[in-house]
Amino acid sequence: MSHLPAVLITGASSGIGAVYADRFAQRGHDLVLVARDKTRLDAIAARLRSSYGVAVDVRQADLTLQPDLASVEALLREDARIGILINNAGIAQSGDFLQQNGQRIEQLIALNVTAPTRLAAAMAPRLAQAGTGAIVNLGSVVGLAPELGMSVYGASKSFVLFLSQGLSLELGPKGVYVQAVLPAATRTEIWERSGVDVNTLPEVMEVDELVDAALIGFDRRELVTIPPLHVAERWDALNGARQGLLSDVRQAHAAERYRLPA
Template sequence: MTNRPSVLITGASSGIGATYAERFAARGHDLVLVARDKPRLEALAARLRDANSVRVDVLQADLTDATDLAAVEARLSDDARIGILINNAGMGQSGRFIDQTAGTIDRLITLNILALTRLASAIAPRLVQAGEGAIVNIGSVVGLAPEFAMTIYGATKAFVLFLSQGLHLELSPKGVYVQAVLPAATRTEIWERSGTDLNLLPPMMEVDELVDAALIGFDRREQVTIPPLQAAERWDAYDSMRKGLLAEIKQDRAAERYRTVEG
């Protein structure tokens, strides 16, 4: 046991989630690892316990299943040791919008939006009461780019960014840190699971580099961390333009161009 807060990580059996687990264990944090693949979770947990002398609990759960999701919510709301949530579990999109079925749409939105939001909601009241803690939501740069033709996936990641920014405004005055991490293409199993041919994709960032960069942003208490963005001022300019746009639409009349009928 340590005096540091425990960290609950979803999607922890591989890729980004497993790497977060390695990094936080190395920092001396106890862990709660959540994923569907219990054998892989158990193997990771055993390795992290041996290497770092931390407590690692395994919680097998399919976050698209209502019963499993409720169990993870209960752990977040009831376990006062958990002070950091890494909302990492997610799935990609195979094919364009017209290729999707009702089932694939439901599963994508349930995991990427519903589960992520409910888990944040489960822990937030307790963190606010404690006056400390952190929620990290893993989004994607695809949420900024409808041009990438991953319409539903991108929409879910746009939601993650918006939710994180809104939570920051609500929770940061109460001592709770909220970070949105927006990776670009990263070499993880999500591509194979979504049926994407890796040979058709541009070079991708390795998971270790992605998570290490995200944790630097975490330590700096960045609101939005975009590991592949070379010029930080680009995001600042983007956000400033967004706020400037808002200032111009707080009006009680339609714009002049919409009040004049042409031709």
């Protein structure tokens, strides 16, 4: 039996989640794989058990459904073996804002916002008490760029980044590592499901390269890992500007430009 913490991965039946499963299994971690497609999960689990000799549990769940989400929450609260959570499950936006309806918006927020938040909240107290563990949240560079037009999706991924930064401040001093991973366009099934032909996109990263880069950031204990960002100083500059802005807005009075003339 492995002495390494077990890893629970959502959206593990394909794409980024499946590659995370492979990489952590290579490292000798036991796994809990969560997704809707049990047939795919079973096939991945069988391959990983055979290839790497790790224990792999499968949990079929649709995280937009309350009973399924509650079941995974209970597992994260109660199973002390699980020390790493990969919040990967998510869906993309199909069409612009005017093409969205209430059901689509609710589903996207349920999977991209509510599920990762509740799963992290279910696990965090146990990790904080143990003084160890990790939570990895898959965001997107779209969360930094309203210019890309995917307003609801981008807002959900902006939430994931903010949540990760906040959790890092709260949980880091207690020994819990939190990482936000911000991919750009990556070759996964999310595009097909949202009605986009990935081959029409100008720059697309392969999923293996994305996960391997994210894991280098994980090993370095980065708070924010942006695999396609070649000039790391750009993120440092953005974060520095934000810190400067914070010092400017801590004021008791409105700025001069917003004051009525005497």
